[in-house]
Amino acid sequence: MIKTYAHGFPRIGKEKEYETLIQNFKLEQINQSELFDGIWKLEDEIIETYKQNVDLYPTNEMTLQDHVLDTSILLGRYTPDTLQEYYKLCYGKDKLKTKSWFDTEQTYFVPDFTDFNENDLFYQTKFKIVGEHPYLLGPFSFLKLSTGIPKDKFRDFALRIAKLYQLIVDDFLQVHIDEPAFTTELNSEEMDIIKEMYEIMSKTRMNTKINVFTYYGNLEWIYDIYELPINGIGIDFVNGIDNFDNIMDKGFPKDKTLLAGGVTSSQLNNLSEIIDNIYVTNSKPLYHYDVQGSEHILKNMLK
DSSP: OEBOOOOOOOOOOOTTHHHHHHHHHHHHOOOOHHHHHHHHHHHHHHHHHHHHHSBBOBOOOOOOSSSHHOOOOTSOOOOSSSSSHHHHHTTTOOOOOOSSTTTOOEEEOOOBOOOGGGOOOOTTTTTTOOSBBBBOOHHHHHTTBOOOOOGGGGGHHHHHHHHHHHHHTTTEEEEEEEEEGSSSOHHHHHHHEEEEEEHHOOOOTTOOOOEOOOOSSOOTHHHHHHHHHHSSEESSSSSSSTTHHHHHHHHHTTSSSEEETTHHHHHHHHTTTTTTTTEESSOGGGGSHHHHHHHHHHHTTTT
16 A cells, blocks of 8 residues: 655745744744744644645654754754854854755755864754654765865764764654755765765664655665665655656665655556555655645645
């Protein structure tokens, strides 16, 4: 039986409540408790929407500003002690630089590792991860989105961060990890580093199921991705026009789940003949759409 999976539902709210909450907090028109109450209300509405429409979805998708910044804090690159310090990283004279999120109109705050030692990174446990099936930005994508890492130190940073991710995922039975950088132009050295990272991350007490989601393009290294010690692979069948043919040509691992993003009914029928475990999912995060558009996608995922 084909099941459904959704991720990245827009946090803005139907009436743009998200932006209003943050702006009101910055202007000191609401306090921290009121901000949190409003943010968690939006998250509860998202979870309820998921529950009504799909079989599986990640938790921990909500952020107070930006997931890349949150990951920087989770890994100890930045250590704000208060919410005011958190927002100083986003606004004001000392704010972090922003950059386009891959080839989209979205932006993110760029982690800067200039003159930073990888051994100073640590799992900042006070930054809470919510839910039983948390969303995490993938460690390789996080590094590719960062700046200030010398080329000859990239592997050192990668392996250090992989060890921290191993500690993080070790607390959960299942995790959702976004790795859009897997669809960018990678070289063989980078692919070897990815394999090393995920080998480290997979050594968990509870044999955590790691589902890795890729999107925005073709998986040029798809057969190497097959070899990663992970449970499921999210693949974009809309923007990655070669992905379907590559799978049909060389097959798909029997021990893994395919999370088929934006797959057509015809493609799904063909894939079902060679793959036992399939979830139909969105081709890219739903935050690229408004709330109404995202709800429409969820309601029509198997149509």
